[in-house]
Amino acid sequence: MTTKPALAAVDDDAAPLSNQQLRELYTLMAAVRHLDTSAVAWQRQGIIPGYAPELGQEAAQVGSGYAVDRSRDFVFPTYREMGVARAMGLDMVGYMSTHKATWHGGMYNPVESRFAPIQAVVAGSVLHAVGWAHGQTLAAPDEGTGVAMTYFGDGASSQGDVHEAMNFAAVMKAPVVFFIQNNGWAISVPTERQVAGGSVAARAAGYGIPALQVDGNDVVAVYEATRSAFAHCRNGNGPVVIEAMTYRRGPHSTADDPGRYRTLEEERLDAGEDPLERFKQRLLADGVADEAFFADAQRKAEEEAEVIRMGIQDLGPRPGAEMFNLVFQEPTPALQSQATAWREESEHV
Numbered sequence: 385m386t387t388k389p390a391l392a393a394v395d396d397d398a399a400p401l402s403n404q405q406l407r408e409l410y411t412l413m414a415a416v417r418h419l420d421t422s423a424v425a426w427q428r429q430g431i432i433p434g435y436a437p438e439l440g441q442e443a444a445q446v447g448s449g450y451a452v453d454r455s456r457d458f459v460f461p462t463y464r465e466m467g468v469a470r471a472m473g474l475d476m477v478g479y480m481s482t483h484k485a486t487w488h489g490g491m492y493n494p495v496e497s498r499f500a501p502i503q504a505v506v507a508g509s510v511l512h513a514v515g516w517a518h519g520q521t522l523a524a525p526d527e528g529t530g531v532a533m534t535y536f537g538d539g540a541s542s543q544g545d546v547h548e549a550m551n552f553a554a555v556m557k558a559p560v561v562f563f564i565q566n567n568g569w570a571i572s573v574p575t576e577r578q579v580a581g582g583s584v585a586a587r588a589a590g591y592g593i594p595a596l597q598v599d600g601n602d603v604v605a606v607y608e609a610t611r612s613a614f615a616h617c618r619n620g621n622g623p624v625v626i627e628a629m630t631y632r633r634g635p636h637s638t639a640d641d642p643g644r645y646r647t648l649e650e651e652r653l654d655a656g657e658d659p660l661e662r663f664k665q666r667l668l669a670d671g672v673a674d675e676a677f678f679a680d681a682q683r684k685a686e687e688e689a690e691v692i693r694m695g696i697q698d699l700g701p702r703p704g705a706e707m708f709n710l711v712f713q714e715p716t717p718a719l720q721s722q723a724t725a726w727r728e729e730s731e732h733v
């Protein structure tokens with residue numbers, strides 16, 4: 385499905401993925417699958433108040449996150465990028481603490497991890513990424529160009545912010561990868577009722593941005609597309625749009641009931657092949673991994689999720705008054721009076 389883009393000729397001489405890297409990709413996808421389904425269970429058990437599952441989007445997330453150079457690039461996620469976070473090696477207790485509502489944006493370090501705080505404002509991350517990428521072009525060249533990668537959905541692509549961001553990035557040649565996970569749905573609204581012009585990738589032409597539409601359920605295809613896009617951006621050619629075609633299996637969030645807008649039969653038919661199972665069959669067929677390897681990956685995934693569960697359960701509550709402290713560098717009078725009112729009502733001081 386990958387369409388060959390008009391990417392500028394780039395010095396992308398990276399070797400194909402080794403067998404060890406292919407196995408690592410599978411291990412990551414298995415860890416993400418298990419953590420994702422565990423997180424839904426944790427929400428049902430009252431361990432976390434809410435979660436946005438990414439079942440079926442593991443290839444899109446792990447494949448793209450794996451291409452990031454954590455020494456200089458920066459990722460701007462939405463609320464659904466747990467798989468990217470895991471592929472980039474984040475502290476997952478810190479990451480999942482966001483879903484426990486323990487701390488704004490999670491307790492991991494965004495600067496060190498190169499992964500911005502989780503963004504719940506649809507298309508908000510797109511603007512932040514373009515600003516950061518533009519900053520790279522203003523920085524001293526000998527610092528080396530980092531590339532921003534912003535994640536957003538098919539629904540978010542209808543936001544005016546995305547138009548402004550793409551246009552600005554193209555005009556300013558900002559090194560930014562616009563990574564769209566087209567998962568078929570924006571909560572209850574299907575893509576065809578949301579995206580005009582045939583696809584999100586098709587829109588890029590209007591901004592003079594090269595676009596790749598890639599099979600988002602093929603982890604290797606996603607990795608290769610992302611790697612090419614990074615090389616294009618890093619060489620001063622401006623932004624790239626990647627539209628990874630995938631499918632959101634299950635609910636939008638733990639508060640959603642997809643039975644209100646689609647049947648299980650429709651979901652099964654439209655979802656296509658499971659990206660994890662598909663990759664497993666490929667690795668088996670190519671002799672890259674055997675059944676013992678897959679069993680081991682599953683065991684490790686279960687152990688890892690258990691450590692994360694204990695970690696988030698051990699996190700105590702943060703002092704509620706903290707929420708007022710990080711809004712502005714200098715608190716405004718209005719904020720100060722809100723903080724005072726909140727303390728009087730909540731802490732009875």
Ligand SMILES: Cc1ncc(C[n+]2csc(CCOP(=O)(O)OP(=O)(O)O)c2C)c(N)n1
Nearest residue numbers: 464504505506537538539540567569570571
């Ligand atoms: C600015 C803004 N408008 C509306 C919402 C409510 N909202 C949350 S998720 C969502 C749908 C997003 O769909 P999509 O961009 O396809 O991402 P997906 O959830 O499918 O990953 C909406 C409308 C919001 N969070 N922010």
Ligand SMILES: [Mg+2]
Nearest residue numbers: 537538569570
């Ligand atoms: Mg969507």
